[in-house]
Every structure is written in structure tokens, then in C-alpha cells.
Amino acid sequence: xxxxxxxxxxxxxxxxxxxxxxxxxxxxxxxxxxxxxxxxxxxxxxxxxxxxxxxxxxxxxxxxxxxxxxxxxxxxxxxxxxxxxxxxxxxxxxxxxxxxxxxxxxxxxxxxxxxxxxxxxxxxxxxxxxxxxxxxxxxxxxxxxxxxxxxxxxxxxxxxxxxxxxxxxxxxxxxxxxxxxxxxxxxxxxxxxxxxxxxxxxxxxxxxxxxxxxxxxxxxxxxxxxxxxxxxxxxxxxxxxxxxxxxxxxxxxxxxxxxxxxxxxxxxxxxxxxxxxxxxxxxxxxxxxxxxxxxxxxxxxxxxxxxxxxxxxxxxxxxxxxxxxxxx
Amino acid sequence: xxxxxxxxxxxxxxxxxxxxxxxxxxxxxxxxxxxxxxxxxxxxxxxxxxxxxxxxxxxxxxxxxxxxxxxxxxxxxxxxxxxxxxxxxxxxxxxxxxxxxxxxxxxxxxxxx
Numbered sequence: 001x002x003x004x005x006x007x008x009x010x011x012x013x014x015x016x017x018x019x020x021x022x023x024x025x026x027x028x029x030x031x032x033x034x035x036x037x038x039x040x041x042x043x044x045x046x047x048x049x050x051x052x053x054x055x056x057x058x059x060x061x062x063x064x065x066x067x068x069x070x071x072x073x074x075x076x077x078x079x080x081x082x083x084x085x086x087x088x089x090x091x092x093x094x095x096x097x098x099x100x101x102x103x104x105x106x107x108x109x110x111x112x113x114x115x116x117x118x119x120x121x122x123x124x125x126x127x128x129x130x131x132x133x134x135x136x137x138x139x140x141x142x143x144x145x146x147x148x149x150x151x152x153x154x155x156x157x158x159x160x161x162x163x164x165x166x167x168x169x170x171x172x173x174x175x176x177x178x179x180x181x182x183x184x185x186x187x188x189x190x191x192x193x194x195x196x197x198x199x200x201x202x203x204x205x206x207x208x209x210x211x212x213x214x215x216x217x218x219x220x221x222x223x224x225x226x227x228x229x230x231x232x233x234x235x236x237x238x239x240x241x242x243x244x245x246x247x248x249x250x251x252x253x254x255x256x257x258x259x260x261x262x263x264x265x266x267x268x269x270x271x272x273x274x275x276x277x278x279x280x281x282x283x284x285x286x287x288x289x290x291x292x293x294x295x296x297x298x299x300x301x302x303x304x305x306x307x308x309x310x311x312x313x314x315x316x317x318x319x320x321x322x323x324x325x326x327x328x
Numbered sequence: 329x330x331x332x333x334x335x336x337x338x339x340x341x342x343x344x345x346x347x348x349x350x351x352x353x354x355x356x357x358x359x360x361x362x363x364x365x366x367x368x369x370x371x372x373x374x375x376x377x378x379x380x381x382x383x384x385x386x387x388x389x390x391x392x393x394x395x396x397x398x399x400x401x402x403x404x405x406x407x408x409x410x411x412x413x414x415x416x417x418x419x420x421x422x423x424x425x426x427x428x429x430x431x432x433x434x435x436x437x438x439x440x441x
Contacts, residue, residue, distance in 0.1 A: 168331040171402040172422045178406055179413040240438040291333055298341040301356060302363035305333040305341050309366050312429035313437050319419065319426045320440035326414050 003097060010038055013095045014049065017088055021045065035218070039104060048084065051099035066098040071144040072193070072220045073102070079141035081134055083214050105213040111201040115239040115248035123210040127203075128250025130211035131232060132258025135198065138214070139225040139264060143193040149222040150194075152185050155278060159285050166288045172315040176281045179322055183274050191222035198228040199237040200247030226267050229255060230275020235317040236283050277321045284314030332433075335367035335374065369432045377428035384421045 005013070011026045021043015029037045029048075038049040052066060070086045077083050084102040114120050114127075160177050196219030204213040231237070232255075238248035246255045252269060260266055291308025298305070333341070342360045346352070352360075378395040385398035389405065405411040411418055423441060430437055 169399045169403045174403045174406040175413040242438045299344040301345045302341045303359045308333045309433040312433040316426040316439040319422045
């Protein structure tokens, strides 16, 4: 169980950690439902505390321990992936619950700004290739022990189970399941370390130099490396720039070129399509789960109901992929 | 069946949530306005979209019925493999459905259709 802590409570507990230097400027950056991110300074070092949120129960499903997330990041950094260095993994006695401390990387994470702002034009020119390079390195990292394996067939079966349990009748979603089923990669392919949430919004980007760090490793697992390439191409993460397929900032050809240049095994664009479809389907199934929670407690506010209406976005994206696959 | 929140459910949700003591944040008020806008567009555009969808579904499935019944029948046909996911008539229907739904739910969504 995670204790809800005030800013002063966080600061007092940080002061007891072996970080070197006085703790100053503690501020909550994002208080996501499942994760809190705090910025602070320890002496001259700008640091970040990632901590399991007090309302982690708000999100259904098991969450892997943060300790393992820290181990994945450390392995990725050792493999040459731009990612924040982990400087301390908290123990229960330190009173912060599940948490770790990492170096703060300067840059922008807001996907819309990265996709649209004129200031980020230099970053956009190189970002897709840099993402390909980073992914090739991630997929070459010897995975830390204890990561769960999640192949395409299992992922698809999990989503379909959730979908059928909802009882919803939306033919486009069922067409997507059948489309994916026909294209399932053969089971037993070599499972690689997969980031699991590699998308615009989880990348720290410098306006001039491009990719500064890959963030949010919470969903890392073993699986098909094409999953990461498909997810960043999913239209939900293009922030209103559907013609720039990679995150709304770049082209698939550049992503694939960077991937191969950094030693990644060539990935057929058909496999990217497969995982992009899976990404849209995932978003569609999630909107239905949000709607179910709205229906269960309408007085809690309309936000989850409005998200329930975003199923149409996933449907439009699904139809676009099916149309493209028929034209090819 | 929980396919998506109906216009009535959205309006009802806003009414049951809306605090009258001024405690709502600008963000949540924007979300509430968005919910009401979706409901209004649904009331204006939804019936026509349902009639068009039912007409296309009748041609696709060779049977008559309202949209809800025929949507369910199409889902069954897809699950049973009687209609393939890359069937051109199916794709044309799903495309038209997606555009009609977006016009109600998220008219500003930037898509590839």
C-alpha cells in the first residue's frame, strides 16, 4: 500500500536518502493516477523521484514492481540507449513506498508541441531516425530477469477477451480482431526486450538535437520488437499530424533506416502495420473500459464518458489500415 | 449492452456531477461542455447516421432490421468467418460508419480516411 505524502513529507524522506547535498525545490510534476513524478534538487544535481501513486488501485491490472522498471532502465543505459540514469532504488524502510530516483533530463515531452511547434522543426528532421536507432539498441539489450513474455497471439487474445466481456457490438472492432488474427506472426520467434510504451509523449526531446531520453519504461516486457515500431506509428500518438506517420513528427522510412543503421534486423513494414493495428485496437478497447466505469458511477464526472466516445477515433484508424492493406 | 455512452447518459452524467458551489475546475468544466456538445451532435446527426447504417447493413447481410440488430448480426458474421475483414463491401460500410461516428463524437480528429 502506498502512503499519500505531502510535498514536505516527500522532502523529509528524500533528505534521508544517500543522494549527496541538501534537498531543495521539491515539486510534483505529474500526479498520474498510477504514478507520481516529483522533481527536486540534491545539492547541484537535478533529480526525479518516480513513485507509485497512492491511487494505483485506480488502474485495473497488475503493475510490475518499480524496482524492475529501474533495472530495465539501467540495462538500457548500459546498452547505449538514451535514458535517464537511475541513481537510487528505494527500499521499504525509506518510507517512500515503491520508488526510485533518476537524473533529470532537460527537454520537452508534450507530444503536441513536439509535433507542431516551429521551435521543434530541427528536432523533427532527425527524430524518426533517432527513434529507430534507440529502438535497435533497446531490442539488443540482454533483458533483466523476471520480465514477462507477451507475444502477439497472447496480446490479441487478452484484448479480445476484454472486448467480448464488454458485450459491445461494434463491427469495426471485430473486423480488426479478425484482420490481426489472419496476420499473426508464427509463435516461438525470438523474444526481445520491448519498451512497451514507445510513443510521442514518452520521449524527452531537445528542440535542436532531437531525442534526449526514452522515458516511461513501466510496460517493458519480452516480445516482438516490431511492437515498439507499430505503437509509435499509431495515429492516436500523431497529435493531429496524421501524414507524419511516426509520432506526428517523421516518416516510417527514416525510422526503419535508423533501426537498421544501429544494427537492428530489418523489419518488414507489414509487421509495423500489424502492431499499429494492435495499437488502435488497444486504444479502442481501453475507451470501452472507460465507458464501463462511467456507466458504473456517472456522478463521478463526464470525463470517462467522453473518453468512451473516442472509440470512433480508433475505428477510423482501423478502417484506414484495413483499406491500406487491401490496396497493397 | 455498453457500446458507448448514449447522448442521454452523457447529459445525465453532467447533470449528476455538476457542482453548483463553484468548485469545478476549468478543466472539468471544459470536459462537461465537450460531453454536452457530443450529446447535441448525436441528437442532431445520430438518427440519420443510424438509418444510413441500417440501409447499408441490410444490403450487406441480405436482411432487414434496425441498426442495433444488424450491427449485432454483422459482429456474429465476422466472428463466424462468414464475412472476411477485407471484404470490399464491408470496408465501404465501415468507412462510412467511421466518418458518421467521428462527425458526432470527435469532428476535429485528424485521421487518414
